[in-house]
Amino acid sequence: MSAKKESLGKTVGVVLAVCLVCSIIVSGAAVGLRDIQQTNAKKDKMSNILQAAGLLEQANGDILATYNEFVEQRFVDLSTGEFVEAPSDDYDMYKAAKEPDSSIKVENSNVGFQRRAEVASVYLVRDDAGDVSRVILPVHGSGLWDLMYGFLAVDSDGKTVRELIYYQQKETPGLGGEVQNPQWQAKWDGKKLYKDGDVALEVKKAAGEDNPYAVDALSGATLTSNGVNNTIQYWVGENGFGPFLKKQAWRS
Numbered sequence: 001m002s003a004k005k006e007s008l009g010k011t012v013g014v015v016l017a018v019c020l021v022c023s024i025i026v027s028g029a030a031v032g033l034r035d036i037q038q039t040n041a042k043k044d045k046m047s048n049i050l051q052a053a054g055l056l057e058q059a060n061g062d063i064l065a066t067y068n069e070f071v072e073q074r075f076v077d078l079s080t081g082e083f084v085e086a087p088s089d090d091y092d093m094y095k096a097a098k099e100p101d102s103s104i105k106v107e108n109s110n111v112g113f114q115r116r117a118e119v120a121s122v123y124l125v126r127d128d129a130g131d132v133s134r135v136i137l138p139v140h141g142s143g144l145w146d147l148m149y150g151f152l153a154v155d156s157d158g159k160t161v162r163e164l165i166y167y168q169q170k171e172t173p174g175l176g177g178e179v180q181n182p183q184w185q186a187k188w189d190g191k192k193l194y195k196d197g198d199v200a201l202e203v204k205k206a207a208g209e210d211n212p213y214a215v216d217a218l219s220g221a222t223l224t225s226n227g228v229n230n231t232i233q234y235w236v237g238e239n240g241f242g243p244f245l246k247k248q249a250w251r252s
Helices: 002-053 063-070 176-180 183-186 224-236 242-247
Strands: 072-075 080-083 103-105 113-119 119-126 133-143 147-154 161-168 202-204 213-217
Touching: 002 063, 002 072, 002 119, 002 133, 002 161, 063 072, 072 202, 103 161, 113 119, 133 224, 147 224, 161 183, 176 183, 176 224, 183 213
Parallel strands: 202 213
Antiparallel strands: 072 080, 072 119, 103 113, 119 133, 133 147, 147 161
C-alpha cells in the first residue's frame, strides 16, 4: 500500500509540476504577445477607416503612413455637435458607453444597446489640398445575432453617403453576412441622409437604384437589414451624429 501511495503521490506531483510550467509558459506568451496584438488591432482599425475613406488601395500596404497623412481623429460632443478635446489619451467611445459618468441612456430605441457615450470619435479625411473630403462616423447596432460595428463615410456636405463598411459582425454567412459584400456596400454610394431636414435614408425591399433615399434590403436577411436600417437612422439622427452633421463643424 505504501508503494502505491508513493507512486500516486509522485504522479500527482508530476502532473501539478507540468500544469504549473504550462501555465507559466501560457501566461508569459500572453503578456509577450499583448503589444503585438494591440498593434495589429490598431492597424486593422486603420485599414477599415482607410477603406471607408476610399484610400485603402492608394495605401498600397503602407497603412500607417497613409492614415497619418490623410486622416485626423477628432472628438465630438454628441449633444451639441461641437468638437471637444479628447477626454483621455486612450479614450474609447465603446468603453465610455459602459460607464454611467461618461454615457447617457438610450431611450425607446431599437438599436440594440442601452447606453451610448456622450463623446464620440470622428475621423476627418483630407485631400491633397488639406480640405475635408469625407467624414467617417463609427456606428454600431443590432443584427440578427449580435451587435454589428462599422464605419459610415459621409461626403463633406454632411448629407451624402459614400461608404458603409462593417468590420465586426456575427451574421449568418450568405445571408446577413452579406453586409460585408462589396456589391451590397457599393449600393450606399451617393445615397442621401436627409430630406427636408429629417432623416430619410432607409433600408427596404425593392428600394430601387434610382431612389436616393433607400438601399435594397439583403435577400433572406430581414432582421439584419432592419438592424442596419435602425443603426443608420439612429446614428445620423438627433440622438447620434445628427447635430454634428447639420452643423458641419469641420468647416470652421
